[in-house]
Amino acid sequence: MKETIKQLASYVPPTPTEMIAQQYGLKRVAKLSANENPYGTSPKVAAAVIDAVQQGSGNWYPDGNATELREMIAQKLGVKAENIVFGCGLDEIITLVSRVFLEAGDEILTAEPTFSEYGLNAQIEGATIKSVPIDSQSGANDLNAFLNSITPNTKMIWLCNPNNPTGGYNETAALRDFMTQVPKDVLVLIDEAYIDFVRSAQPASALPLLEEFDNVAVLRTFSKIYGLAGYRVGYIIADDQRVRYLQTVRLPYNLNTLSQVAALAAFADQEFVEQVAAKNAKERDQWEKFLKQHHIFYYPSQANFIYFKVPDADQLAERFLENGYQIRTGFAADWLRVTIGLPNDNLAMQQIMADFLN
Numbered sequence: 092m093k094e095t096i097k098q099l100a101s102y103v104p105p106t107p108t109e110m111i112a113q114q115y116g117l118k119r120v121a122k123l124s125a126n127e128n129p130y131g132t133s134p135k136v137a138a139a140v141i142d143a144v145q146q147g148s149g150n151w152y153p154d155g156n157a158t159e160l161r162e163m164i165a166q167k168l169g170v171k172a173e174n175i176v177f178g179c180g181l182d183e184i185i186t187l188v189s190r191v192f193l194e195a196g197d198e199i200l201t202a203e204p205t206f207s208e209y210g211l212n213a214q215i216e217g218a219t220i221k222s223v224p225i226d227s228q229s230g231a232n233d234l235n236a237f238l239n240s241i242t243p244n245t246k247m248i249w250l251c252n253p254n255n256p257t258g259g260y261n262e263t264a265a266l267r268d269f270m271t272q273v274p275k276d277v278l279v280l281i282d283e284a285y286i287d288f289v290r291s292a293q294p295a296s297a298l299p300l301l302e303e304f305d306n307v308a309v310l311r312t313f314s315k316i317y318g319l320a321g322y323r324v325g326y327i328i329a330d331d332q333r334v335r336y337l338q339t340v341r342l343p344y345n346l347n348t349l350s351q352v353a354a355l356a357a358f359a360d361q362e363f364v365e366q367v368a369a370k371n372a373k374e375r376d377q378w379e380k381f382l383k384q385h386h387i388f389y390y391p392s393q394a395n396f397i398y399f400k401v402p403d404a405d406q407l408a409e410r411f412l413e414n415g416y417q418i419r420t421g422f423a424a425d426w427l428r429v430t431i432g433l434p435n436d437n438l439a440m441q442q443i444m445a446d447f448l449n
């Protein structure tokens with residue numbers, strides 16, 4: 092038994108909406124707690140999956156290299172196909188990266204607050220976490236503070252960009268400048284789970300840095316803008332040598348057949364992605380306008396969620412729940428994260444919130 096694991100608490104997923112509906116006597120509960128896509132999935136996904144099921148190829152192992160998906164992504168992103176490693180969700184990639192590159196006593200840097208999986212997986216490997224507060228005005232990673240926190244023990248830096256839960260975004264030029272100052276033996280992992288929601292910079296991605304720095308990696312998922320959270324597909328793009336190590340440890344068939352089919356169909360439908368990004372941006376503006384009007388402190392978001400500070404946050408979350416809206420609590424006191432929902436749900440939530448505040 093690893094001693095480190097005894098002291099850790101597992102990730103607590105949101106309560107299933109069916110249970111909430113029953114408990115509160117509601118017909119419908121909108122799940123706006125995990126940044127899933129309220130617009131669903133490209134309709135091409137269901138068609139492709141049904142077709143694959145009807146072909147009945149479940150007796151065969153999946154393609155362990157996810158060849159077709161790999162090539163389609165490589166071509167669109169302008170990276171080498173062999174530099175991609177797939178995971179059963181980006182969660183698995185975070186676990187894999189930690190397992191391969193961290194040893195007991197190593198140190199990682201993560202923002203505070205940020206996605207909790209980076210820290211959890213580092214602790215499982217016996218590494219220690221050094222937290223770097225996010226920029227208190229923008230909610231983005233404070234890159235100078237990260238640089239000042241590097242020690243000889245630092246092995247990895249996790250940058251979630253845009254950052255979950257704050258929604259703050261760092262531009263590629265700033266990340267490039269940052270990379271020139273990071274020691275070459277420190278791996279910088281840029282988690283771009285929400286990159287397609289960014290509107291403030293085009294193109295928004297740090298992908299060009301892959302050609303300039305060996306010690307940078309970019310991570311993506313199909314769970315958010317592609318609306319494929321239920322199918323579990325994520326990936327990392329990294330340098331030749333690190334990819335070799337990751338492939339050695341990765342389970343040979345971690346992406347099942349239907350996940351590959353679904354991801355291929357979803358990725359081919361970039362029109363769906365653009366539509367979701369446009370609708371989300373409009374609703375995001377509307378949320379920010381509402382919060383500003385009510386003098387609620389929030390971070391300007393470039394993602395599909397918004398993070399704000401209200402007194403009696405838990406009571407407000409409960410009020411939302413009573414009305415069929417499940418949001419994310421459990422961050423710092425007084426802070427809530429709302430996934431940006433469908434237009435009618437956003438309006439309804441803002442009404443509930445306005446009533447609560449008055």
Ligand SMILES: *Cc1c(COP(=O)(O)O)cnc(C)c1O
Pocket residue numbers: 126179180181182183206251255282284312313314320323324325
């Ligand atoms: C949702 C999320 C993930 C996990 O994605 P999966 O592919 O569903 O495992 C990773 N990183 C961040 C920042 C996320 O918000």
